[in-house]
Amino acid sequence: xxxxxxxxxxxxxxxxxxxxxxxxxxxxxxxxxxxxxxxxxxxxxxxxxxxxxxxxxxxxxxxxxxxxxxxxxxxxxxxxxxxxxxxxxxxxxxxxxxxxxxxxxxxxxxxxxxx
Amino acid sequence: xxxxxxxxxxxxxxxxxxxxxxxxxxxxxxxxxxxxxxxxxxxxxxxxxxxxxxxxxxxxxxxxxxxxxxxxxxxxxxxxxxxxxxxxxxxxxxxxxxxxxxxxxxxxx
Numbered sequence: 001x002x003x004x005x006x007x008x009x010x011x012x013x014x015x016x017x018x019x020x021x022x023x024x025x026x027x028x029x030x031x032x033x034x035x036x037x038x039x040x041x042x043x044x045x046x047x048x049x050x051x052x053x054x055x056x057x058x059x060x061x062x063x064x065x066x067x068x069x070x071x072x073x074x075x076x077x078x079x080x081x082x083x084x085x086x087x088x089x090x091x092x093x094x095x096x097x098x099x100x101x102x103x104x105x106x107x108x109x110x111x112x113x114x115x
Numbered sequence: 116x117x118x119x120x121x122x123x124x125x126x127x128x129x130x131x132x133x134x135x136x137x138x139x140x141x142x143x144x145x146x147x148x149x150x151x152x153x154x155x156x157x158x159x160x161x162x163x164x165x166x167x168x169x170x171x172x173x174x175x176x177x178x179x180x181x182x183x184x185x186x187x188x189x190x191x192x193x194x195x196x197x198x199x200x201x202x203x204x205x206x207x208x209x210x211x212x213x214x215x216x217x218x219x220x221x222x223x224x
Contacts, residue, residue, distance in 0.1 A: 031210050040123070040216060041216060042202060042214045042215060042216035042217050043158070043202070043214040044214075045211065048211065050210070058211075090157060090158070094210065096210060102145070102146070102148070102163075102206040102210055102212060103148070103160045103163070104158075104160070104212060105160075106157035106158050106159070107157060108156075108157055109157055
């Protein structure tokens with residue numbers, strides 16, 4: 001079974017703090033994704049990565065950065081947390097084969113609260 | 116822009132059949148996926164349609180019409196455990212998924 005793990009289920013931070021969210025997958029997937037999920041808005045893509053050291057901006061990259069130094073690990077960084085970044089953060093991974101269904105496998109999520 | 120539209124909420128009775136529709140407007144479309152998410156949980160993959168027609172997986176079926184930019188998820192013999200949010204997502208040419216906002220399925224006994 002594919003396993004995607006995230007470093008924390010719940011996190012409380014203060015405005016202005018630097019926040020690191022880590023995601024690890026064990027299926028040797030090339031693609032990894034960071035989403036945030038807010039009520040009524042579905043999943044919005046923050047950043048994604050096709051390979052080690054490669055990253056692409058998603059729909060809402062402002063205020064976030066990412067790092068992918070190893071294939072299995074994709075980190076999301078909030079440089080200076082703000083209250084409007086309070087949200088559920090979901091990490092996902094997928095295989096790159098074009099004949100696949102692009103199925104994304106999700107971690108359990110991190111509920112971040114910024115005070 | 117690229118978008119997927121689906122109803123925000125659907126209510127059905129236990130044992131009945133329900134259909135959740137999804138219309139999409141995207142470029143580089145490869146196929147349509149459906150995911151289920153229970154409250155507090157992560158989205159999990161249900162089905163995928165790359166070609167027009169119906170795909171059946173147990174009580175769940177999914178349909179795609181590329182010419183109409185339309186798909187639906189059909190859930191039969193509804194059970195209380197099917198209460199969840201259901202998301203349609205379009206596969207694009209660069210392995211991204213574009214997501215609908217989700218449909219909350221409420222099942223009444």
